[in-house]
Amino acid sequence: MDEVQKHGLMSYFLATGFMxxxxxxxxIFAPFLAGLFSKDLEVIDLVVKVLRIVALVQPFLxxxxxxxxxLQGAGDTKxxxxxxxxxxxxxxxxxxxxxxxxxxxxxxGVWLAISIDIIVRRIxxxxxxxxxxxxxxxxx
Numbered sequence: 001m002d003e004v005q006k007h008g009l010m011s012y013f014l015a016t017g018f019m020x021x022x023x024x025x026x027x028i029f030a031p032f033l034a035g036l037f038s039k040d041l042e043v044i045d046l047v048v049k050v051l052r053i054v055a056l057v058q059p060f061l062x063x064x065x066x067x068x069x070x071l072q073g074a075g076d077t078k079x080x081x082x083x084x085x086x087x088x089x090x091x092x093x094x095x096x097x098x099x100x101x102x103x104x105x106x107x108x109g110v111w112l113a114i115s116i117d118i119i120v121r122r123i124x125x126x127x128x129x130x131x132x133x134x135x136x137x138x139x140x
Contacts, residue, residue, distance in 0.1 A: 008070040008129065015062040023058035026051050050111050057115040063122040067129050076134035083124050092117040 026033070034047035068080040095113025099105050105112070128134070 002135075004074070004135075005129070005132065008067065011070070012062055012066045015066045016059050019058040019062050023055040026055035026058070030055070046107055049108050053108070053111045053115055057118050060115075060119045060122040063125050064118055067125045071125070071129060071134050074134045075137040075139040076128070079128055079134075080125065083121050083128075087117045087121040091120050 030048040030051040031044065033051060034044040037047070038044055064084075068084075071077075071080050092113055095116050096110050099109030099113050100107070101109075103109060
């Protein structure tokens with residue numbers, strides 16, 4: 001593993017550590033945070049569910065942010081673009097339709113679909129980064 005890859009992974013792990021803390025805050029304080037915006041108990045219950053989903057996906061979100069940027073900085077711009085396209089238009093839109101509309105899970109289904117997209121892209125992007133194909137790209 002070369003220096004560039006080490007620094008990319010170090011950035012990823014630092015960001016993940018930070019996002020785990022943020023996720024823990026979202027998860028633990030979800031009822032309090034929801035209560036800041038509404039006093040309606042149904043709204044608070046729904047927001048708590050969504051905040052907790054968002055909290056759990058925070059560590060996975062780091063790859064779609066940090067590793068995507070590392071790949072793009074190395075000149076591998078197409079692969080992250082394609083993964084984003086497939087993730088958003090394939091996984092996310094289809095997931096929102098299935099979970100949010102067809103299964104009638106509403107907002108919780110929408111955020112579960114978004115989370116699935118983020119997790120799938122995390123797997124795809126970290127594999128791409130670790131396989132080092134981006135090192136073969138020539139930047140002119």
